[in-house]
Amino acid sequence: xxxxxxxxxxxxxxxxxxxxxxxxxxxxxxxxxxxxxxxxxxxxxxxxxxxxxxxxxxxxxxxxxxxxxxxxxxxxxxxxxxxxxxxxxxxxxxxxxxxxxxxxxxxxxxxxxxxxxxxxxxxxxxxxxxxxxxxxxxxxxxxxxxxxxxxxxxxxxxxxxxxxxxxxxxxxxxxxxxxxxxxxxxxxxxxxxxxxxxxxxxxxxxxxxxxxxxxxxxxxxxxxxxxxxxxxxxxxxxxxxxxxxxxxxxxxxxxxxxxxxxxxxxxxxxxxxxxxxxxxxxxxxxxxxxxxxxxx
Amino acid sequence: xxxxxxxxxxxxxxxxxxxxxxxxxxxxxxxxxxxxxxxxxxxxxxxxxxxxxxxxxxxxxxxxxxxxxxxxxxxxxxxxxxxxxxxxxxxxxxxxxxxxxxxxxxxxxxxxxxxxxxxxxxxxxxxxxxxxxxxxxxxxxxxxxxxxxxxxxxxxxxxxxxxxxxxxxxxxxxxxxxxxxxxxxxxxxxxxxxxxxxxxxxxxxxxxxxxxxxxxxxxx
Amino acid sequence: xxxxxxxxxxxxxxxxxxxxxxxxxxxxxxxxxxxxxxxxxxxxxxxxxxxxxxxxxxxxxxxxxxxxxxxxxxxxxxxxxxxxxxxxxxxxxxxxxxxxxxxxxxxxxxxxxxxxxxxxxxxxxxxxxxxxxxxxxxxxxxxxxxxxxxxxxxxxxxxxxxxxxxxxxxxxxxxxxxxxxxxxxxxxxxxxxxxxxxxxxxxxxxxxxxxxxxxxxxxxxxxxxxxxxxxxxxxxxxxxxxxxxxxxxxxxxxxxxxxxxxxxxxxxxxxxxxxxxxxxxxxxxxxxxxxxxxxxxxxxxxxxxxxxxxxxxxxxxxxxxxxxxxxxxxxxxxxxxxxxxxxxxxxxxxxxxxxxxxxxxxxxxxxxxxxxxxxxxxxxxxxxxxxxxxxxxxxxxxxxxxxxxxxxxxxxxxxxxxxxxxxxxxxxxxxxxx
Numbered sequence: 001x002x003x004x005x006x007x008x009x010x011x012x013x014x015x016x017x018x019x020x021x022x023x024x025x026x027x028x029x030x031x032x033x034x035x036x037x038x039x040x041x042x043x044x045x046x047x048x049x050x051x052x053x054x055x056x057x058x059x060x061x062x063x064x065x066x067x068x069x070x071x072x073x074x075x076x077x078x079x080x081x082x083x084x085x086x087x088x089x090x091x092x093x094x095x096x097x098x099x100x101x102x103x104x105x106x107x108x109x110x111x112x113x114x115x116x117x118x119x120x121x122x123x124x125x126x127x128x129x130x131x132x133x134x135x136x137x138x139x140x141x142x143x144x145x146x147x148x149x150x151x152x153x154x155x156x157x158x159x160x161x162x163x164x165x166x167x168x169x170x171x172x173x174x175x176x177x178x179x180x181x182x183x184x185x186x187x188x189x190x191x192x193x194x195x196x197x198x199x200x201x202x203x204x205x206x207x208x209x210x211x212x213x214x215x216x217x218x219x220x221x222x223x224x225x226x227x228x229x230x231x232x233x234x235x236x237x238x239x240x241x242x243x244x245x246x247x248x249x250x251x252x253x254x255x256x257x258x259x260x261x262x263x264x265x266x267x268x269x270x271x272x273x274x275x276x277x278x279x280x281x282x283x284x285x286x287x288x289x290x291x292x293x294x295x296x
Numbered sequence: 297x298x299x300x301x302x303x304x305x306x307x308x309x310x311x312x313x314x315x316x317x318x319x320x321x322x323x324x325x326x327x328x329x330x331x332x333x334x335x336x337x338x339x340x341x342x343x344x345x346x347x348x349x350x351x352x353x354x355x356x357x358x359x360x361x362x363x364x365x366x367x368x369x370x371x372x373x374x375x376x377x378x379x380x381x382x383x384x385x386x387x388x389x390x391x392x393x394x395x396x397x398x399x400x401x402x403x404x405x406x407x408x409x410x411x412x413x414x415x416x417x418x419x420x421x422x423x424x425x426x427x428x429x430x431x432x433x434x435x436x437x438x439x440x441x442x443x444x445x446x447x448x449x450x451x452x453x454x455x456x457x458x459x460x461x462x463x464x465x466x467x468x469x470x471x472x473x474x475x476x477x478x479x480x481x482x483x484x485x486x487x488x489x490x491x492x493x494x495x496x497x498x499x500x501x502x503x504x505x506x507x508x509x510x511x512x513x514x515x516x
Numbered sequence: 517x518x519x520x521x522x523x524x525x526x527x528x529x530x531x532x533x534x535x536x537x538x539x540x541x542x543x544x545x546x547x548x549x550x551x552x553x554x555x556x557x558x559x560x561x562x563x564x565x566x567x568x569x570x571x572x573x574x575x576x577x578x579x580x581x582x583x584x585x586x587x588x589x590x591x592x593x594x595x596x597x598x599x600x601x602x603x604x605x606x607x608x609x610x611x612x613x614x615x616x617x618x619x620x621x622x623x624x625x626x627x628x629x630x631x632x633x634x635x636x637x638x639x640x641x642x643x644x645x646x647x648x649x650x651x652x653x654x655x656x657x658x659x660x661x662x663x664x665x666x667x668x669x670x671x672x673x674x675x676x677x678x679x680x681x682x683x684x685x686x687x688x689x690x691x692x693x694x695x696x697x698x699x700x701x702x703x704x705x706x707x708x709x710x711x712x713x714x715x716x717x718x719x720x721x722x723x724x725x726x727x728x729x730x731x732x733x734x735x736x737x738x739x740x741x742x743x744x745x746x747x748x749x750x751x752x753x754x755x756x757x758x759x760x761x762x763x764x765x766x767x768x769x770x771x772x773x774x775x776x777x778x779x780x781x782x783x784x785x786x787x788x789x790x791x792x793x794x795x796x797x798x799x800x801x802x803x804x805x806x807x808x809x810x811x812x813x814x815x816x817x818x819x820x821x822x823x824x825x826x827x828x829x830x831x832x833x834x835x836x837x838x839x840x841x842x843x844x845x846x847x848x849x850x851x852x853x854x855x856x857x858x859x860x861x862x863x864x865x866x867x868x869x870x871x872x873x874x875x876x877x878x879x880x881x882x883x884x885x886x887x888x889x890x891x892x893x894x895x896x897x898x899x900x901x902x903x904x905x906x907x908x909x910x911x912x913x914x915x916x917x918x919x920x921x922x923x924x925x926x927x928x929x930x931x932x933x934x935x936x937x938x939x940x941x942x943x944x945x946x947x948x949x950x
Contacts, residue, residue, distance in 0.1 A: 026521050214546065218551065218618075219549070220588045222904070223552070223676055233541060268618070286542070288544055289543050291544070291545045292545060454867065456851045456872075456895055457720055457939070457940065458763060459808065459821060459828055459851045461763050461807075462761060462805045462807045489761050490718075491741075
């Protein structure tokens, strides 16, 4: 930029007919800048890709209950492909597929409160019930403000920890609604309605992810001095298949222990549920703020 | 008290009785001399004016003296008897009094030892009733100048051991300084605090607590 | 033309700023697990024979229990472990396995016994970073198991919290098991209680000196409350037997002198004494009860109980400046102060409505918290040498027992059970170079 300024000054001194060179220098600098920023954005994309591949396979058994024994690697891969091709509606979480190669034993750090987010493939749902409750839930949500939405949804989700159907229902309903909405688009509000619907789904999805991360968050507040003013802010991307990438801090708390525990919580939760139908983005960006309450 | 009554009654009866016997003996002596003088006058009538009335003869004098001596002896005996009886009575009275005194003494000692002074919760100030009790104790101490005593300070179980140890100390001191003000020599009194460690009533209610907040006296 | 340039430049600058504001954060404020999950598999033994296996399982159990005692860690149930101990490598474990069951830390141990000596290797790993954090080899007799485990735990705690913990410390307390109040001592986790006074009268208020070498206490052995200062292993000591009460000993941190309440002057005041019982100077000068001193960790201030304002409250005196400041204003009966070795807080017994509870307040008077509630009479708080735990007595189960809780009131649990009633705990400073 300085060059151009100098150039301009020089040019001004010289006279008027050199405005062409000004445009020239400006365009050159613009191109350089674009190349620079592009490089910044794209290169991390390449490196991250490699980093996460192994962890995807290993982590995340925390929530798997003993019963759901998956037979072996071979079968799993088959199932995976099957799923992808056929039943996208029945969002059987790909998590069950990506599960560790070993037969899972009784697990979990915390007493059996850790809920099962994975749904079995062979579950049937009472669709009418599902729709009704889903509609109720959606309506409630849409009415409230964002804040309340978050808090309330989290609470409600927490309450239904034992039942997998809760989340399942949620997803089913969002899908059904989306499809219904989609079919009605021409006659109704139009793009705005559909967009809002998608935004809600995304919001719910993010909340689910946040809940899962919270379940994996182990943190001894006493070890961090029982302070309640610490905040660690992390952002990460969730790929369509539920893989977490690009975890980075937007704000470190200053307490190394808290930062590490937040990071670990996210790593432990990988992979999360895949994108629900209706979310068509290449990835969903989720931001989490870890703020231990400190003294109660 | 009854005993005294009986004793005095007995005395009243006995003493007049004694007096009565003494007076009867004198009359007997008087009669005899008159009986002796009459026969001597009859022979005098033959020789009409030959022998006037003469003094009693030696025999008569001797007899009279004997009688007087006997009288005196009797009187002495009676007096001695009286004295003996009196002495016995006195002894009885003394014995009774002594017993009574002993009982009183024991009672006073018990009162000194078992009558405690009481305090309000978390306080070491003396209540009016406590002052009265202390005055009685002072009296006792004045009466028995050879006695030294230990004043124990106690607290109820509420509160903490350490604090109650200090509070008990203050309660004992409080009692002691009042007695010293009344004139008892401070060297005669020692204080010990037992805090909440030696309650007299182990229960956990207000009644028990009130009984335990005390200063207690022990004679050494 | 120029305006276009400027506009483009401006837009490019704003671009990144706009993208930053885009993130909306979801708040998470409650960790699901408030402790660090750690896995402690059975130790690997050189030879698989009964003796070694027994020792190894005892050692692993002791390690787990000691970790849990701190309140910072939670050991994962062994049933959840994926592999048997003797199959895994103790110096290069398969971290994925451990991460998959949720362990953030892993401790492996190796044991080999020869005659009467034992060699124990202990390693602490971070399963996420896949790093060895601490690795030590200890040699000693078989009976030194506890010592070794405690030393290792000290290393771990030092790594996490910056201080050495309390694994070598002891707790002294009063118990009536023998029929009279006598002083007992036990290790910090309640192990191996021993009776150390046999006066058959009344003993109160034990207090440990630096390095837990001496102990001071009040005893009625001579018919009145006298202060005894006793060396624990050698038969020597001193007695302060002045007129009145001689009570509430409190050692000056790091020195061979102590503060105590003496009332020979006619009033209960706090004095500074040498370790041999001679008076150095008088510390309080107000008429009325002044008792129960406790020292700040640098030994420059004392907190004590005084009735100078009408009810027993806690005051702080700065010994250099002589200034006295009242600390407690809530409640009408605040006694038994204990200054945290970290220097920032004071724990004390507060009695309200005939119920005693433990409260903690910052030294500047702020942030008053009550740590016990509705659980009988809770008295006599005493801090662990690193300020992370508090020992106290409680009648919540009926007879008075010694309890431990974290400095924030969590994880309240009984320390030990003896016949009779246990009261007045005092936690010793760390014993260095045992």
